[in-house]
């Protein structure tokens with residue numbers, strides 16, 4: 203259950219980069235030479251390298267392949283292989299251009315969804331087909347008939363749900379009851395938006411994101427109990443303004459920019475990251491969305507131009523890391539698909555991407571403002587020559603793709619294939635700046651899959667840049683926990699925190715699962731700092747060597763005040779808990795964890811174990827019991 207916030211896939215080092223072949227060209231240069239060459243001087247060579255790539259501009263969509271997948275689906279479905287059929291029909295929908303064949307594939311999926319009793323998702327597909335108004339009469343007739351069946355079935359289930367709504371808070375330990383209830387609760391959630399003739403819903407929209415009780419006037423996504431402070435070493439950091447107790451919601455926000463991992467494109471919405479069975483395809487590239495609303499928002503915010511880029515690299519099966527894709531997206535958002543590029547270049551304050559602007563701490567922070575990128579930490583003064591080099595190559599790759607795709611044609615009078623214009627160079631420097639910033643500021647978005655066993659539930663969905671959470675520095679013994687709801691992040695206190703204390707995130711490696719030496723080299727290499735947290739200063743032991751005996755563990759309160767019988771009872775209850783999820787169990791973990799932190803001095807094994815399970819369990823309960831704590 204690692205929390206891996208900053209994924210190793212973002213490792214910017216040359217040896218791990220997919221540009222490594224291109225880098226061979228430079229490996230003969232001495233470090234000094236590379237440093238002297240710096241960023242700008244490598245451009246001509248990089249141009250040479252990437253012009254060689256020379257990928258043709260093919261389309262990703264392939265109607266014939268889509269029809270083939272649909273035919274395979276029919277064969278699998280008729281032989282009772284429902285899951286495989288579902289996978290194939292998804293591929294068919296994903297590959298199909300927006301023609302009548304797409305309607306046929308959607309129609310097929312609605313049959314499969316119906317047979318899986320997922321009537322609402324089936325209705326989403328059917329309504330979409332009927333809206334397109336392009337099917338022949340008998341197909342439209344079949345779809346209308348299917349629609350009636352879906353509505354009838356769904357209405358019956360919806361009545362059952364009223365009962366289950368009242369059951370949500372009850373403890374569920376029996377796995378069968380658990381599974382049935384889970385299913386009905388999911389349906390219940392959908393009911394909140396249930397309108398049979400107008401279904402293009404994302405049922406998780408009814409999902410409750412935890413709220414912040416006392417909002418911060420200066421940091422709109424944060425609690426008034428925290429503020430952004432700064433010092434010379436760490437620059438900005440998050441600090442407690444008043445005492446904070448365990449479990450308080452401190453930050454809730456949407457990403458400024460996010461990107462889905464390619465292996466989730468067929469299972470999750472590429473815009474909001476919700477897991478969804480009835481995804482609809484982008485008309486041009488491989489991305490899929492949970493609803494027309496998400497698709498349109500993606501197009502409005504970043505996907506119009508990006509979509510063309512995706513279709514080409516996908517058609518060529520080029521491997522472009524998620525890291526590059528998010529940088530490109532950020533660039534397109536920042537420049538509004540290029541239309542604002544020249545204005546940005548001429549802007550006196552933001553025109554120079556090399557100078558970081560710090561936001562004014564007395565004014566209201568605007569989390570969704572693109573200009574925040576200019577005050578992200580980029581560590582430009584600490585990046586090693588090798589990393590500079592890798593980043594420059596990555597930025598150049600994107601710049602050349604943009605050039606090749608005629609991105610600059612509308613924006614400038616002069617075009618020259620071999621020489622970069624002033625505007626193009628500026629675009630390159632922005633891409634480089636974003637590459638630096640993204641590397642040390644993004645989080646990995648995870649989802650917890652709701653299976654009864656606790657282990658191996660964590661699933662990485664994508665990466666995202668959170669405008670307020672990114673102010674939190676690292677500690678190997680952090681006092682914050684991150685939770686995700688779709689691509690929203692929720693940050694809560696892991697234990698009580700006193701006024702004036704710094705609030706710490708964790709960048710992916712903890713004192714109990716990695717040695718001091720490994721941690722220090724990880725942070726130096728990826729984040730350019732030396733961790734001086736208490737766990738590093740005191741070199742706390744790994745999990746297996748942590749003290750675990752309650753009767754001798756150092757205490758924070760006089761030992762005679764501790765009711766040891768009660769402690770043993772809780773410890774026993776904790777280790778005996780059955781699989782299955784409920785708010786009561788969550789409340790127990792929460793209470794027990796609070797007790798452990800308040801009573802025993804860190805580091806103590808039970809604190810680590812309970813904290814880890816609590817983190818995982820919390821996600822699951824919140825995901826499946828929307829009224830949860």
Ligand SMILES: C[S@@+](CC[C@H](N)C(=O)[O-])C[C@H]1O[C@@H](n2cnc3c(N)ncnc32)[C@H](O)[C@@H]1O
Nearest residue numbers: 436437438579642643672673674675676729731
């Ligand atoms: C996500 S940012 C955190 C906010 C950052 N301090 C700022 O001013 O924007 C990550 C960067 O903060 C710095 N940082 C994070 N944790 C640190 C720590 N424990 N000690 C020193 N610097 C740290 C490193 O430069 C790191 O690359």
